[in-house]
Amino acid sequence: MSKPEEISPSKVIDTVGELIAGLAAFAAKVPTQSFMSIPSMRPTEEAVESYEETVYRFRDQAGTTFKALSPLFIDSLEAFEAGKVFDAVPPLQQAVEWLVENHKDETIEFNPSEQARLRDFFQRLHKIFPEANKAELDLPPPTSY
Numbered sequence: 001m002s003k004p005e006e007i008s009p010s011k012v013i014d015t016v017g018e019l020i021a022g023l024a025a026f027a028a029k030v031p032t033q034s035f036m037s038i039p040s041m042r043p044t045e046e047a048v049e050s051y052e053e054t055v056y057r058f059r060d061q062a063g064t065t066f067k068a069l070s071p072l073f074i075d076s077l078e079a080f081e082a083g084k085v086f087d088a089v090p091p092l093q094q095a096v097e098w099l100v101e102n103h104k105d106e107t108i109e110f111n112p113s114e115q116a117r118l119r120d121f122f123q124r125l126h127k128i129f130p131e132a133n134k135a136e137l138d139l140p141p142p143t144s145y
Helices: 009-027 045-061 069-080 085-104 112-129
Strands: none
Touching: 009 045, 009 069, 009 085, 009 112, 045 069, 069 085, 085 112
């Protein structure tokens, strides 16, 4: 039995896009003031199954190059299942950052259109929950204290 071929960088980008789309669709239904968790507010069973299928399909195909993304996707899946938009965004942001960093290190190569998609993903994640990216306190810069 031959080992399946490792997933291509473009397929990884497609996977991240699928996860962000699922999260964005659920986030659009959650009231803006309550991104933490509302007991009665959960994604539909179909949405969870689709998200889960995407995560586990990726995990089965990831190979060694993209293996580091699997735990991030699983963390996002667990938060998504629980209806916790706030907790589902950071792992996907970390995944996008990991991909960008590995492209800069020339471990992975993305063409210009794939690079544009990565930038778009990062912006979409910031739009899903912009408050997660703001400092809790408005402190002066560290050099002043």
